[in-house]
Amino acid sequence: MRILVTGGAGFIGANFVHLLVREQPEVDVVVLDKLTYAGDRASLAPVAERVELVVGDVADAALVDSLVARSDAVVHFAAESHNDNSLADPSPFVQTNLVGTFTILEAVRRHGVRLHHVSTDEVYGDLELDDPAKFTPTTPYDPSSPYSASKAGSDLLVRAWVRSFGIEATISNCSNNYGPYQHVEKFIPRQITGLIDGVRPKLYGTGENVRDWIHVEDHNRAVLDILERGRSGRTYLIGADGETSNLEVVRTLLEIMGRDPDDFEHVPDRPGHDLRYAIDASLLREELGWRPRFTSFRDGLADTVEWYRANEAWWRPHKAATEARYAELGR
């Protein structure tokens, strides 16, 4: 069994590769990753001997065709993933997320290879703070940002390729992930590494926005379950009932790191900032028996703080350039 993991040098992809190598040692793992600013060879260093890393673009049709031809399954994580970047320059989002997914689809169609497409809950737009509803697999798509619109488009391409060409594919839409190897541009690692450097956390707008946090390992175990037992053509929502406001996240981090919980600052809001995401994962729980293992967000955050403290050599090279980009945006 050989699995091609696109985007395997990024945050979730690298954690997925670590999990595969640890728990399914009989599987051959090939990673296709362009090593953009978000990809880092160092994220695969602990498993380098066990993984073949091909540096290349998911939109390179000839390369993708040759890799898919020798694979039994493809797990497609590769994407431009940061909303703030998509507001500054949408072009790589359209290229990688749409054209890249199209390129993968054409290759799996030619070679009859099983695909799992990794997507986000942001395709559904956002919910009001007091809305009892959560996103379900039948919630209409209503993306807000160039990032989420490009992911929504990629999901729709997968659905069309299943229906029109009969490819064997599943889709998952997951809520916000946290854990080791997450780029320092993202909310939680930005604040942890800032605090290590003595910088106060930066909350966009009021901080009342809610994200449904899930540990990256719980996300990846769900992806493995879907890959093994999911029904082709189905969309599975992945979430662990982790709704927390950004303000609460910042206060918890400050407390874990031994600071005053009120010692943060408000910065200008993200344009079009989605208010709240919330996932109903009952299909995943009922059909596939998946359960999250990280049931305490506070404990998971404390582990993550420890990881960033112990792995400064991994994140430090990315920190200054990331903060320079934020300085240009005034955030």
Ligand code: NAD
């Ligand atoms: P990331 O930005 O950390 O990693 C993306 C990886 O893809 C990087 O290694 C990058 O080098 C690679 N890549 C980018 N463009 C490429 C291209 N053209 N060709 C080949 N490789 C390319 O992202 P992440 O947070 O790990 O997200 C992975 C996937 O999970 C994405 O599809 C994202 O939409 C989805 N997702 C993320 C979250 C989250 O909270 N981070 C939640 C739900 C879904």
Ligand code: TDX
């Ligand atoms: O410094 C910050 N301060 C702040 O208040 C940053 C970087 C973010 N925020 C807010 C914005 C969001 O409400 O924190 C929340 C989380 O922000 P991000 O980490 O940028 O994540 P988000 O925009 O919610 O998207 C994430 O989850 C869904 C991932 O980046 C996406 O790839 C995924 O699809």
